[in-house]
Amino acid sequence: MKRAHRPAPTPGASGAPAGSPGLKGFILLAVLIGLGLLASRGWLRAYSYWHDELFSIGAASADSWADLFQAWILPDTHPPLHLVLLKLWIGLFGSGEIPARLLSLIPTWLSLIAIAVATRRGGFTRQLIAVLFVGTSPLFSLYSQEVRPYGWALLFATTSVATMTLLWRSQLQGGAISTPQRRRLRLGFALSLLLLSLTHYFGLMYAVTLIALDLRAGAPCLGRRRHGLLLLLSLAVWPLLHGLLGSGGGRAGWIQSEPVISVIKAAFNAVFPAFSVALALIAGLSLALMARQQRQERPASLQQALRQEPNAAEAVQLLVGMAVFVGLICLIDLVKPLSVERYFIVLLPALALALADAGQALVNVGSRQARHATVLVLVVVLSMHLWHAQEVLAAKIHPQENYKQLAGFLRSTDLCHSGCSSVSAKQNRLRPYFDAIKMIRIDLDQPDSLATARLPFVGLHGEQKLIRPLLASHPQASCWEPRQSSPSSTFVVLDPDPGVRPRSFGLRTCDRQKGAA
Template identity: 25%
Template sequence: MTPLAPPRPRGLGGEGAAILVLGCLIALAAILRFWNIGGQSLWLDELWTAAQSDPGLAFGQWLEEWILGDVHPPLYIYLMRQWQQFFGAGEISLRLPSVLFSLGFIGTAALIPGWTSSPFRRWLLAGWFACTPAAVIYAQEARVYALLLMLSAAAVLLSVAIARRIEAGQPILRPCLALSAVILVAEYSHYFGALVGFGCFAALTGFAVIRDRSRLGTILVSGSMALLLFLPWLIFHAAHITDQLSGSFWITNNWERSLSQAARLAVGLPLLCAVMAAAIMLAFAARPGRLCRADGFVPVVALALMLGGALLISLHTPVITDRNLLILLPPFFLLAVTLIDRLRMVLPGGLRFLAVVVGIAVPVIGLGASAQRLSAEVKDQWREAAAQVTGLPGCGQAILPVYRWPEEFYAYYLPPADRPHLNSVTLEQGAFGLATAWMPLVSIGTCPLLIWAGHVGGDALTGEVAQALGIPRDRIVVARTKGHMLLLDHRDLERASGS
């Protein structure tokens, strides 16, 4: 029977202090997730979540209008729909589930049994999970990525635990069923969850082929369950988003930028992430036998297959973004933490201490990068833009034309009395010239507002609006907030303000 862990060296006096430091870092990172969580307005993607998860919509209407045409599976939005029904649609309320998922992401390192027998390694991985900017930043956004990170970490750690049980000759049925359930939830939450499942079950299959082929049946059946229970939805949904899978997608593949941004989200500094990756590869090159162990083989193969699967999909449909690549973070962190812990156990005194310092320095850097980004980042200012709109003189009962996005997005920050006046417009020309949707804009009384263009920037739109309305470009005034343009007629603005 293969031992689950190498013998521990003597004289680990610094381990307790290191765990105490890691515990403090985890506590600080948990607090940081709540810091100023409602300070900035929801931005475009979060407003999409708010509108998609409106519990006031009948189930059929919700499915038809918001789910079938979206490129994401429905589970996260369904969970948010239930959440909103009980806890409301306020900014903090909508973001709170992401905080909880992000705390669960930390908890996977501590609570999933069997992936390691080293308490230090558990604390070290929990510290890295706690302080990575990816987890801290997406903990404050009403989006699916905190949930995806938690499920990806749970899947990878369960896979390593299963592989260790194979090494030890122990039963694997229950953890395999648990892994199948985690993957199924991940698949219905985000389509990259299917890549996580593919990577984990393929890695376990390969490990069983190497170590114990009698376990192949359990692994293949469990993996097939996760796929077959997801396949009906995949086939059904694909028929509704065919036009978005033809290669013309809103994402533009930019691997260099996406990998750089993903590295920044992982540890705060792309160079540090590159050094860690190089150190991992050198360690396996020096000791290739480590690849035959559970904590080496499973995360390496899973990471490679996830990345390779994303690359293959991107050849047909652009899907590569830094946030989608976050599924690579759990296996990457696991490999790095394993390397640091092994160095700590085999190196002599001074170098052993240096390994511990490096292990703690990474989450310290990540925590600092997280705090800096949260304090400096400015989201789309939908709240501020709405305040400008409602503060314009003479616009109390005027038509409020909005451009490009659903009216529900603009309505979120408007007073209830103003919401019925929203009117979606386009720049399309009708059979008799100007589209009828634009006709009321020509004479809107003393209200200077022509159009509120949420999450849109650039002078091209201003010129198009001026041309469509038949007024000179220099009579258009643009009031900007981040991600927004409030297009105003200069004459009406002067008359309304009395200047």
């Protein structure tokens, strides 16, 4: 019997060749699990906290809630949500590295799930691109295991932007979403913005940006303009209290940047490290496609088709929101420098969805060559992001700064039984490693403070510059550091005959000492 001819699968509403929903579900599940495992690599090794994480642990270990707010949150640069959650978490599970970092892994895992759920009806191509772009981002991998607020900022930025796109699509689809569902989405959108504003001040500014854009469009996501105005007033409550009672971000003096240019560079480096490569690929492939169309004497209709494609319109809306936010940061940066790459993590979900929309649009209306070019660009970009993400994660889990090993050496040898000199002798900032080690703070403003400092001298974050002056003042002394990816970020300067063999504890001579030699 002659076999009936079946035409090749064509892109449908999903934007991908018709296939088994079960197969697509399996692929998506495998991608989610794979990205989650990659971001969790090294988590169970309980590697050392570094300086910024120790701030969070010290704050969450405060003796009382009053102490947490008065001594930590009010003088800090960030809103209170993360430290409040961390204090509750540590009270239940302790301050060990594994449980504390789990509190950051959970929201980043949930971010992947949230973006997968939000895009499940927009086409499998769109869903896959969005999940992969977030999950391969260096920011995603790095802050999945950082005891800081960035994992939570990513989660609430994801739920905010994803809910916004669902509400946009519900308008286009008419009665596709029932009134109770729309109300729940609007409530979720408002709640996500509020939580985002309480997680990080970049989150607050991004929330204000999204509300302003929604109000300008007639409040399709908030329902009514007065709801947006009430939400803006709610977002302003904590910053006003912080400004009146605390520093209101006064600890940002360490940030140095060039106006405008550094903000734009920081944003691109954070959320799209491979942008220059992607731009070059797109330009080259576009020229090749245009030349091919001219040889075939076919008019270029892709641009016209994209103008009528809903996914392309949504991508433009998302990119406009990002551009407005970056512009706002540029203006603020002229007065007070704020731009740090990690702060732009709030833009990662919007960019992922915008690129996913663009990819879906090209798959829907583009030629076979355009689809192949889209796949090529995505494979290159995602591969570069994943490679870089694993590099930065490997440096972190090496670990970045090995407070833990250095403290273990000092405890095991009891070298600090009479006290060790240090510039960083704030015990509450050194939990859980150095709080049981006697540290004597020295004042660098005093003349000959390093020459008269008693050894051992313990150096911590940012004190590498003291190694050479210490060794010059104590010619017979030696400098030792633990295994860490940031050279000499933690170290100890020992007497000529300390009575112990540092190498037997896994320490090595300081890189700065090698350089001096």
